[in-house]
Amino acid sequence: MRSTAEARRVTVLNTAVSVFARAGFHATPVTAVAAAAGISEAYVFRLFSGKLGLFVAAAGACFDRIADAIEAGAERARGDSPEEVLDAMGGAYAELIADRDLLLFQVQAQAVTDIPEVAEAVRAGYRRVATFVQSRARASDAQVQQFFAYGQLCHLIVTAGLEQVPEPWARALTAGIRHP
Amino acid sequence: MRSTAEARRVTVLNTAVSVFARAGFHATPVTAVAAAAGISEAYVFRLFSGKLGLFVAAAGACFDRIADAIEAGAERARGDSPEEVLDAMGGAYAELIADRDLLLFQVQAQAVTDIPEVAEAVRAGYRRVATFVQSRARASDAQVQQFFAYGQLCHLIVTAGLEQVPEPWARALTAGIRHP
DNA sequence: CAAGTGTGTGAGTGCACACTTACAAACAAG
DNA sequence: CTTGTTTGTAAGTGTGCACTCACACACTTG
Structure with a gap:
């Protein structure tokens, strides 16, 4: 049973990304991620330092996957x-966020950047992704900026459900x- | 004193945009917006149909101003x-969101689009703005898309505080x- | 087998907060 | 002045939830 705690942490983290993605940090009780992970709420609190620690760790897992x-x-x-x-990177990203959990978690994380720990986690995530994109693609600043824009x-298209809107303005966006 | 209620609603709505902008829908108690508006919590509940009604109305006010x-x-x-x-539109928008309340409120609204009423309010807001941009500027779909991208x-730059980050990747973004 | 260590939980505790209700003052109309 | 309407509030009420703690089972080591 050695080090099962570490394995637990990994599975809890992945379910946490999915669960937090739906309703965000403040609206999802840790009971919800505990239930989704199949363990008790109390054990989640033992595995992570409070709800905030769990969320920040989940953010790390999210950006790692991206x-x-x-x-x-x-x-x-x-x-x-x-x-x-x-183009290849964009395609890989589009493929990855087809299930929406990773995209929605990013939106939720950006919404709680008034919490310094979350802001730092978001910066760390984009630091990793952006530096890789820039160095690996040998892209100009403008190209990198456009990629992230x-x-x-x-984020807007998915949260607002614009794929479902047939009007011209939504089609333009x-x-x-x-594949959304 | 006739119809002061309607005037109250307007002032409450504008303070609501500012207050919700900071911590979002779920993390800000209506006591906070009541206090900021200088009235009692109970009266806010009389002026609007629940916290959700207040937030949706605030979203309307936010997009109206934009x-x-x-x-x-x-x-x-x-x-x-x-x-x-x-370019002129972009400049006007940049000027408007210098105080950040309107920008942050949009981020918060996008984060709670799992609530159907909020999603509809966001769509309505972008519908108004996007259709105007497209028709008034006689811009192509691609130009409109780039404008909103x-x-x-x-949103990312402000929430993550990237203006403060001196590293190359942040400078590129x-x-x-x-003027951020 | 006894003692120790790591994994896991049930049953609280206390507090924050959405929403209600009963009541009061200001003003208007007859 | 009385009656009615609108603006406003103080003081609850109930519930949901973050976090704790005492306890139990599993497994290892001597």
């Missing part, structure tokens, strides 16, 4: 040009965004 | 080309964004 996916995507690029590599646009 | 600012900005455009009009990027 960074891994983008790094893997870069490997599948057809060529070496910034455009090709960025359209990534953030996805969602045009060309990969 | 739409008004962008419409006014469009009037100040130097020329009639889509680029010039979009970089608007969403501002904030490059050229007007």
